[in-house]
Amino acid sequence: MNASDSRLDDLRRAIRESDPQLSRFDPLPRIICLDDFDRGMCGWTQLVGNYEDTLDAMLPGYAQHSHAMLSTLPNWDFGSHGGVDGSYALKIATRPRKGAQNVAIKRLTFRKAGPIRLEAYFTFKPEATELALSETDIRSFGFLYDLQIGDTSGPGDRVMPHLRFLNAQDGQHIQKWQFKRRTTPIKPIGTAGKTITHYHLAPDDWEDLPGGEQRLCYNEIPTKVNWHYLRFDFDLAAMQATRFQVNDRVFAMDGYDCIRIPAMKNLWCMLNLAFFAETDTDKRAFAYLDSVCLSGDF
């Protein structure tokens, strides 16, 4: 970094640190989006599955998805919890069926294949239908990118980095981060030969992130939540993860990799980001975000 760049970096940092909303993030030089859900849905929507002619063609994994909500985290016992600041957070709720999942997604494209950084404040809880701690009712909380190289940048792949916090499985409190390298077989949809589908959040093929065990603050009854900080750095040029941090822990990413499938004919420069929740019991799982900052070095 030369002297001019260093001065610019200092100035940028001073401006950001004087803004309470930005000061809780460490973004790269260009902020692509800063989604505080006190301003609405901010472009986060439901992940609908692919179909042609009939919605019956949609894979069951996608058919279960529903719309995220602007939530005050209301609870039957003490009322609205609120966000990190302001009243609202984005709520992703599963259906009340063991293994049910739900996803919220934001769909962008990128203008430079370089480093990007995803930061978010998140928390999760099961629906408080019992007067019990319920710490093993949520199976997982996670996030992913869905990326593809530019149309003249190839050869290259569609790349889908996934990470999830496996909180519990079959009643066992596991608490570790996992990643995925495989999706389900690609299946054609309809008869026009234009659409395919696969379910990349299928419960199979998750692998443990080396050193990825982490005990998160869950609090002491099923309605209290604490917010966690998450940061995931990824290089769109190398299509590799470079750093992953949750709260005070930074995880080694040497053993990490992504789902990699052949590039598709209409997804060039795709930059989708998504968060998801999964329940381990017949009880709704709720994941909350407040807020999400995506930044890039360009």
Place this chain on the structure above:
Amino acid sequence: MLPENLTAVVARNESWTAESATEPYEAGWAKEAIVFVRALKQPKGRLPKARVEISADGIHWCHEGSEFDLPAAKDAVTFQRLTHFGSFLRVAATLPEGAEITVLVTFHLKA
């Protein structure tokens, strides 16, 4: 800034029989809503009215008082206007034996 305005699809291609309802939808920020129900397939049997339900916690539900027809034919649409519904909202119906409808339920919400 313009007030929030959201189209939320809360049930898509779901087959309703017996006791059926949309998933709880939290929208305390909205002052008004229109619930649209479209039949995606030809309904079967005698259709009851749909009812609007509200809740303080998304767990315990009350009949809000509004009732409206379910669509009687494929691609027919019915709707219900709502105001002052608190935080949690859902649409429910009790279908008699032999009745079935495949629905697309959409909430149009405005702050």
